[in-house]
Amino acid sequence: MRFKDVFSIIGPSMVGPSSSHTAGAVRIGRAARRIFGAFPEEVEIVFYGSFADTYRGHGTDLAVVGGLMDFATDDIRIRNSITLAEEAGMKLTFKTAQNAAFHPNTVLLKLKDENGREDIIVGASIGGGNVEILGVNGFDVKFTMNYPVLMVFHQDTHGMVAHITKILHDGGVNIGYMDVDRKGRGREAVTVVETDEAVPRLLMEHIRNLEHVHRVVFADLSAEEGAE
Numbered sequence: 679m680r681f682k683d684v685f686s687i688i689g690p691s692m693v694g695p696s697s698s699h700t701a702g703a704v705r706i707g708r709a710a711r712r713i714f715g716a717f718p719e720e721v722e723i724v725f726y727g728s729f730a731d732t733y734r735g736h737g738t739d740l741a742v743v744g745g746l747m748d749f750a751t752d753d754i755r756i757r758n759s760i761t762l763a764e765e766a767g768m769k770l771t772f773k774t775a776q777n778a779a780f781h782p783n784t785v786l787l788k789l790k791d792e793n794g795r796e797d798i799i800v801g802a803s804i805g806g807g808n809v810e811i812l813g814v815n816g817f818d819v820k821f822t823m824n825y826p827v828l829m830v831f832h833q834d835t836h837g838m839v840a841h842i843t844k845i846l847h848d849g850g851v852n853i854g855y856m857d858v859d860r861k862g863r864g865r866e867a868v869t870v871v872e873t874d875e876a877v878p879r880l881l882m883e884h885i886r887n888l889e890h891v892h893r894v895v896f897a898d899l900s901a902e903e904g905a906e
Contacts, residue, residue, distance in 0.1 A: 700751075703785065718746065721769070723742055726780045727782035738785075742787070743760050743763050747762060783804070797815060799813070800814075827896070829868060829869070833867065835889075842888075846881065851878075854873060
């Protein structure tokens with residue numbers, strides 16, 4: 679990626695020794711929490727590559743959990759995030775694994791609620807506090823969380839992407855980036871859209887009411903982080 683300013687290199691205001699291992703990890707945790715849309719009762723955290731080797735020493739475990747608690751990157755509560763999460767009722771499991779195809783600073787988060795609803799998010803911290811979400815629930819998609827993100831889970835049917843983009847266009851929402859993946863022809867699919875502004879609830883409801891749409895998720899860290 680191309681860094682746009684000096685803050686992209688030195689990283690954001692943060693708690694911890696490393697923008698990649700702490701600030702980026704917080705942002706991945708926050709992204710997962712927003713995608714899940716609720717406080718997760720159980721979280722399995724799997725560190726890969728450099729994260730797996732150094733997560734204890736660099737506080738990456740504290741950072742990810744801080745993000746799951748929706749703490750900002752400079753929130754001093756990150757230092758006690760695991761204790762705070764467990765006191766709030768979050769059951770945490772930490773694991774390590776290796777996958778040569780992954781970025782060295784990658785973490786997989788499996789979030790569950792009390793009813794067994796589950797989301798699996800894979801994210802990588804790519805430097806300067808910047809992150810890439812690389813997968814959601816088995817779909818191979820990529821987005822940064824630098825902009826508002828709309829995710830539409832749907833059946834792979836003719837014209838679905840056109841319907842989604844038309845609703846956004848008619849509602850005055852500009853699309854900056856789009857990614858689509860499916861689990862096979864005519865099977866489950868997801869459309870990911872990064873927008874220049876928040877997507878109004880009414881537009882999301884129009885999309886949710888489209889035939890063959892199963893779920894609509896809106897996640898936005900950009901406005902809050904801009905104010906930090």
